[in-house]
Amino acid sequence: MSNTLSLSEPSVADLSVSDRLRKKASRHMKERVIESLLFLAAAMSVLTTIGIIYILVKESYVFFQMVPLSDFLFDTQWTPLFDDAHYGIMVLLSGTITSSVVALLVALPLGTIIAIYLSEFAGFKTREIAKPFLELLGGVPTIVYGYFALTFVAPLLQKIYPDLPGFSLLSAGLVMGIMIIPYVSSLSEDAMRAVPMSLREGSYAMGATRLQTALRVVMPAATSGIASAYILGISRAVGETMILAVAAGMQPNLTFNPLESGATITSYIVQVALGDLPHGSIGYQTIFAAGLTLLLITLAFNLLGFWLRKKYREVY
Amino acid sequence: MDANVTPVPVTPTLKADVRDLDFYYGSFHALKKVTMPVYERKATALIGPSGCGKSTLLRCFNRMHDLYPGNRYEGGGIVLHPDNTNLLAHGVDPIEVRMRISMVFQKPNPFPKSIFENVAYSLRVRGLRNKSELDDRVEAALKGAALWKEVSGRLSELGANLSGGQQQRLCIARALASDPELILFDEPTSALDPIATASIEELITELKEKVTILIVTHNMQQAARISDYTAYMYLGEMIEFGITDQLFIKPQKKQTEDYITGRFG
Numbered sequence: 001m002s003n004t005l006s007l008s009e010p011s012v013a014d015l016s017v018s019d020r021l022r023k024k025a026s027r028h029m030k031e032r033v034i035e036s037l038l039f040l041a042a043a044m045s046v047l048t049t050i051g052i053i054y055i056l057v058k059e060s061y062v063f064f065q066m067v068p069l070s071d072f073l074f075d076t077q078w079t080p081l082f083d084d085a086h087y088g089i090m091v092l093l094s095g096t097i098t099s100s101v102v103a104l105l106v107a108l109p110l111g112t113i114i115a116i117y118l119s120e121f122a123g124f125k126t127r128e129i130a131k132p133f134l135e136l137l138g139g140v141p142t143i144v145y146g147y148f149a150l151t152f153v154a155p156l157l158q159k160i161y162p163d164l165p166g167f168s169l170l171s172a173g174l175v176m177g178i179m180i181i182p183y184v185s186s187l188s189e190d191a192m193r194a195v196p197m198s199l200r201e202g203s204y205a206m207g208a209t210r211l212q213t214a215l216r217v218v219m220p221a222a223t224s225g226i227a228s229a230y231i232l233g234i235s236r237a238v239g240e241t242m243i244l245a246v247a248a249g250m251q252p253n254l255t256f257n258p259l260e261s262g263a264t265i266t267s268y269i270v271q272v273a274l275g276d277l278p279h280g281s282i283g284y285q286t287i288f289a290a291g292l293t294l295l296l297i298t299l300a301f302n303l304l305g306f307w308l309r310k311k312y313r314e315v316y
Numbered sequence: 317m318d319a320n321v322t323p324v325p326v327t328p329t330l331k332a333d334v335r336d337l338d339f340y341y342g343s344f345h346a347l348k349k350v351t352m353p354v355y356e357r358k359a360t361a362l363i364g365p366s367g368c369g370k371s372t373l374l375r376c377f378n379r380m381h382d383l384y385p386g387n388r389y390e391g392g393g394i395v396l397h398p399d400n401t402n403l404l405a406h407g408v409d410p411i412e413v414r415m416r417i418s419m420v421f422q423k424p425n426p427f428p429k430s431i432f433e434n435v436a437y438s439l440r441v442r443g444l445r446n447k448s449e450l451d452d453r454v455e456a457a458l459k460g461a462a463l464w465k466e467v468s469g470r471l472s473e474l475g476a477n478l479s480g481g482q483q484q485r486l487c488i489a490r491a492l493a494s495d496p497e498l499i500l501f502d503e504p505t506s507a508l509d510p511i512a513t514a515s516i517e518e519l520i521t522e523l524k525e526k527v528t529i530l531i532v533t534h535n536m537q538q539a540a541r542i543s544d545y546t547a548y549m550y551l552g553e554m555i556e557f558g559i560t561d562q563l564f565i566k567p568q569k570k571q572t573e574d575y576i577t578g579r580f581g
């Protein structure tokens with residue numbers, strides 16, 4: 001080290017030992033504080049999750065003491081508020097499944113096509129313009145989508161198919177699909193753009209076209225990310241509430257026909273939670289059992305996603 | 317050369333020639349009036365210090381530069397023989413070019429597919445569907461790349477499961493499968509250990525009996541070992557082209573001599 005340097009500012013060696021220690025101690029303190037804060041933030045989310053599961057399981061336990069599990073799973077009616085009460089979750093589940101399938105039939109293909117286009121075909125400018133619009137689509141409050149389904153899409157569909165009821169799983173599902181597109185497209189696009197250029201170059205060098213490269217090399221290489229995007233899309237569809245509450249009708253209906261109206265697990269939960277059922281009544285207790293079912297479905301898909309990600313870990 | 321049944325022509329046939337080629341990355345002038353021949357069924361090595369434009373020149377041959385915006389070819393172009401097609405002419409489809417001229421990259425880049433599908437790729441993109449023909453040609457390509465013995469029992473495994481040297485031979489098999497006229501190699505052994513390097517070098521020496529080879533290398537011993545012709549480039553210019561033995565033993569230009577004797581570069 002040159003002398004001129006140590007003249008202008010003291011080097012580490014010039015500081016007294018205690019100075020250096022103090023500096024270290026204060027840095028240590030600061031790191032400890034930040035570390036604790038980070039831990040707290042992480043712990044908070046874990047605790048919340050545990051709390052939610054605890055309440056759902058506890059309240060569901062109360063429910064299942066009054067209603068046998070076999071009735072819950074196999075009964076074909078859901079009429080908890082009637083005198084002749086039935087608690088067949090299949091009725092709500094059928095609504096959830098039907099509306100989700102409709103939504104995913106829209107969201108997965110379109111989301112994937114948009115992702116392929118943006119990642120492999122669009123120029124820089126197109127992408128810069130298209131992405132904010134997609135994000136906007138994901139940011140629209142779901143209640144707005146609900147009214148869009150009810151007042152615009154349903155009448156439009158009725159022009160094609162006059163027998164369609166005003167409230168239907170089809171119109172709600174279609175709009176829900178539109179809502180989910182950006183979730184699928186943006187995650188899939190990220191996954192595809194993360195595929196290294198060297199793989200694309202390898203494909204082009206073999207004489208492949210852009211489309212062949214996108215479909216045969218980039219997509220397989222991004223499988224794990226695309227699978228995550230799909231799982232997120234499925235979770236969104238299964239958990240979506242407002243669009244269904246507004247546009248699908250809330251009558252429990254054991255059907256897999258999207259042309260009918262129906263209640264889903266989520267729309268049933270809002271309905272009961274907003275109503276004036278006394279706490280502790282069996283009618284009120286149903287929402288926990290329904291909520292637990294929803295949680296288990298979502299959990300199953302998350303585990304599936306986890307397994308897919310492990311199986312198709314990016315191999316490039 | 318050992319005595320073959322077919323007599324080796326005294327003057328080699330021209331496979332391609334680069335004529336006054338200029339290339340620009342945006343405003344950066346990367347190749348300056350480059351002229352060089354590529355002879356049929358010979359290996360031609362491109363040597364020169366890092367950044368001199370070896371990869372840039374190589375990637376002109378299969379129009380790889382077309383993938384990125386702002387790249388520009390100018391000047392005479394690259395004429396492919398015997399049909400006298402200028403690869404860089406405006407009307408020429410880069411995909412047609414890549415169907416005839418294949419490439420092996422610096423880092424092995426197998427596709428996320430099985431070993432079989434990796435090799436079959438260049439056939440499938442050409443629309444070949446016939447299963448038995450695919451089987452035959454994949455086998456032939458793997459044999460050509462000296463990989464068949466090692467992988468014949470596990471063609472359905474992922475290409476990425478192979479060792480680095482095997483992956484590179486897989487990439488060579490992939491490039492061979494479609495029977496290209498010319499194969500471009502961009503430092504194909506720089507990511508490999510000495511043993512894998514030796515096997516790739518041996519392979520290239522065998523390949524040039526059947527196909528024309530253009531190879532970029534940083535390793536002058538490698539150029540001397542495997543190539544018939546060598547081109548020395550510096551700062552985007554072609555300084556010297558000649559028969560490998562002559563270029564290494566008695567270079568015509570002072571710059572070449574400085575480079576190969578290690579006084580520079």
Ligand SMILES: Nc1ncnc2c1ncn2[C@@H]1O[C@H](COP(=O)(O)OP(=O)(O)OP(=O)(O)O)[C@@H](O)[C@H]1O
Nearest residue numbers: 341344346364365366367368369370371372373534
């Ligand atoms: N995409 C690019 N955009 C702009 N300039 C580039 C680009 N690629 C390469 N260059 C420049 O072009 C020149 C030639 O690069 P090239 O990659 O052909 O060198 P090279 O001889 O292959 O070097 P190396 O031996 O390190 O691989 C270099 O000056 C480099 O900085």
Ligand SMILES: [Mg+2]
Nearest residue numbers: 370371372532
């Ligand atoms: Mg290079």
